[in-house]
Amino acid sequence: MKSKVLLFTLLLSVLRFSSETSFGEESVENLPGYVDFGSMEEFQDSEESVEVTIKDPLLSIITKATKRDNPELFGLLSGLKLIQVHTFSLKKSQRTLIKEKADKITRKLQKRGWERIVKAKELKEKDEIYIKTTGEKIAGLVVLSIQYGNEAAFVNIVGNINLDSLGKLSSQFHIPGLDSLDLKTGDEK
Amino acid sequence: MKRVRFGRIVKSYQHSIYGYSFYMLGNREDAEDITQEVLIKAWQNIDSIGKGSIKNWIIRVTKNLCIDRIRHRRLNQTIKPDPPPPRDPEAVIEGREIQERVREAIGNLPLTLRSTVVLREIQGLKYREISKILEIPINSVKVQLWRGRKLLRQALSPMQNEL
Amino acid sequence: MNCKETQENLEAFLDGECPRRVRKEIKAHLRNCPHCRESWQEAVDLKRLLHSLPPERCPSSVKKKVWPEIVGEKKRFWGSPSLGWRAILGSTLGVLVISLLIGLHLHHRPSPTYSREEIAKGQAGIELALAYYQHATQLSTDIIERETIPPLRNGLNKVFKTFEKRRNL
Numbered sequence: 001m002k003s004k005v006l007l008f009t010l011l012l013s014v015l016r017f018s019s020e021t022s023f024g025e026e027s028v029e030n031l032p033g034y035v036d037f038g039s040m041e042e043f044q045d046s047e048e049s050v051e052v053t054i055k056d057p058l059l060s061i062i063t064k065a066t067k068r069d070n071p072e073l074f075g076l077l078s079g080l081k082l083i084q085v086h087t088f089s090l091k092k093s094q095r096t097l098i099k100e101k102a103d104k105i106t107r108k109l110q111k112r113g114w115e116r117i118v119k120a121k122e123l124k125e126k127d128e129i130y131i132k133t134t135g136e137k138i139a140g141l142v143v144l145s146i147q148y149g150n151e152a153a154f155v156n157i158v159g160n161i162n163l164d165s166l167g168k169l170s171s172q173f174h175i176p177g178l179d180s181l182d183l184k185t186g187d188e189k
Numbered sequence: 190m191k192r193v194r195f196g197r198i199v200k201s202y203q204h205s206i207y208g209y210s211f212y213m214l215g216n217r218e219d220a221e222d223i224t225q226e227v228l229i230k231a232w233q234n235i236d237s238i239g240k241g242s243i244k245n246w247i248i249r250v251t252k253n254l255c256i257d258r259i260r261h262r263r264l265n266q267t268i269k270p271d272p273p274p275p276r277d278p279e280a281v282i283e284g285r286e287i288q289e290r291v292r293e294a295i296g297n298l299p300l301t302l303r304s305t306v307v308l309r310e311i312q313g314l315k316y317r318e319i320s321k322i323l324e325i326p327i328n329s330v331k332v333q334l335w336r337g338r339k340l341l342r343q344a345l346s347p348m349q350n351e352l
Numbered sequence: 353m354n355c356k357e358t359q360e361n362l363e364a365f366l367d368g369e370c371p372r373r374v375r376k377e378i379k380a381h382l383r384n385c386p387h388c389r390e391s392w393q394e395a396v397d398l399k400r401l402l403h404s405l406p407p408e409r410c411p412s413s414v415k416k417k418v419w420p421e422i423v424g425e426k427k428r429f430w431g432s433p434s435l436g437w438r439a440i441l442g443s444t445l446g447v448l449v450i451s452l453l454i455g456l457h458l459h460h461r462p463s464p465t466y467s468r469e470e471i472a473k474g475q476a477g478i479e480l481a482l483a484y485y486q487h488a489t490q491l492s493t494d495i496i497e498r499e500t501i502p503p504l505r506n507g508l509n510k511v512f513k514t515f516e517k518r519r520n521l
Contacts, residue, residue, distance in 0.1 A: 170486035
């Protein structure tokens with residue numbers, strides 16, 4: 001009996017000190033605010049594209065770097081776990097494909113209980129913003145922005161998001177031309 | 190290490206196994222059973238499966254188990270489809286009804302064509318991957334897809350006219 | 353490329369399985385051939401229908417059913433009468449020591465470093481994400497100001513004028 005108790009205690013200690021990833025460990029991709037946009041193969045032919053994924057530890061480093069110069073941005077970033085941006089230039093002939101892609105993502109979001117908070121549609125442009133709430137907090141945000149014949153962007157922000165701060169801070173930024181960004185390869189995947 | 194590797198396999202493939210089984214068998218209960226069987230087989234054979242071939246192994250085993258289940262059903266007449274939603278012929282076709290009809294159309298395809306169509310359209314595999322898994326030439330994959338899609342278009346065209 | 357060749361390669365084209373040269377030829381043919389364009393549209397419509405199906409997620413109950421099978425195997429191993437308890441104790445101690453050593457090594461592992469370029473790229477990515485959010489909300493505001501407020505204002509003005517007229521009569 002004593003040996004069995006000792007054996008059990010030792011087994012627990014082994015599990016406790018083990019550094020291995022276990023069956024079903026939580027990763028940022030399992031958080032409710034995360035969205036997998038799926039394959040972007042159909043747009044691989046795009047003349048310009050940007051694909052960026054920023055998560056820890058890089059995200060923490062960037063967050064700390066903003067603390068002194070932009071405390072409000074620091075506050076916003078501190079609550080975040082992951083930011084992913086996929087943008088690519090579009091040809092007119094890709095209208096159907098991009099619409100399909102966006103519809104597929106939209107259906108996925110709606111199925112998973114995401115709520116649309118912005119829908120703006122013009123002849124050649126369609127923008128939508130979705131949020132995912134857990135209780136009273138916003139755990140994720142998605143922006144789908146399509147300018148037919150020009151460019152498309154899929155953005156996902158994961159973490160504890162403050163929409164007021166996001167609104168205030170985002171007003172400082174404007175979409176540059178894609179060619180001014182040298183971000184061809186995805187980082188930190 | 191075995192547990193670690195198995196954990197990764199479950200995380201990476203559980204939804205694909207379930208999705209493929211669901212479209213092949215047409216009901217969730219059977220899909221759950223098959224998924225469970227495949228995962229247990231994966232655990233039992235994990236040491237003998239090469240790291241580079243795990244995906245093909247999993248899909249092949251899933252396909253074989255699904256085919257066995259379908260044959261077993263036919264022999265024993267134990268078909269348990271999920272109850273279809275009630276259809277109102279005058280109602281506007283809504284999203285769910287469209288999905289139900291598409292699933293039904295896929296379920297009515299001959300087995301071989303169904304498998305290829307599901308692997309391509311639902312699982313998103315490339316022709317070369319399908320060819321390796323099903324152990325058929327790439328041209329056969331193309332022909333099966335062409336045939337399967339033709340049958341689907343015929344089955345779904347009345348619905349598309351209503352939309 | 354003629355219609356026959358286009359039709360033969362249409363599905364592969366839609367599946368992204370055509371070589372670049374063939375893709376270009378098909379695109380050029382589709383621009384000028386309404387018949388093939390119709391076939392292409394039918395194929396696209398079918399793809400759209402198939403892709404409208406929501407992804408099927410494996411229920412968590414399946415994982416819960418699988419786990420006991422794996423744990424059961426481990427239990428059977430540990431309970432095997434062919435293994436003496438001393439051997440079991442010894443191997444457990446060995447695993448514990450090794451795990452402790454690995455844990456200590458990982459605890460002192462230096463955190464990854466990033467170049468300035470990588471950090472700048474990350475910052476640019478964050479700014480881009482914020483810019484798209486700003487763009488979406490701004491477009492929504494612009495549309496409201498342009499399309500909704502003027503008709504609303506005009507409508508309200510008409511109502512007020514009507515009330516004024518009736519009051520004066």
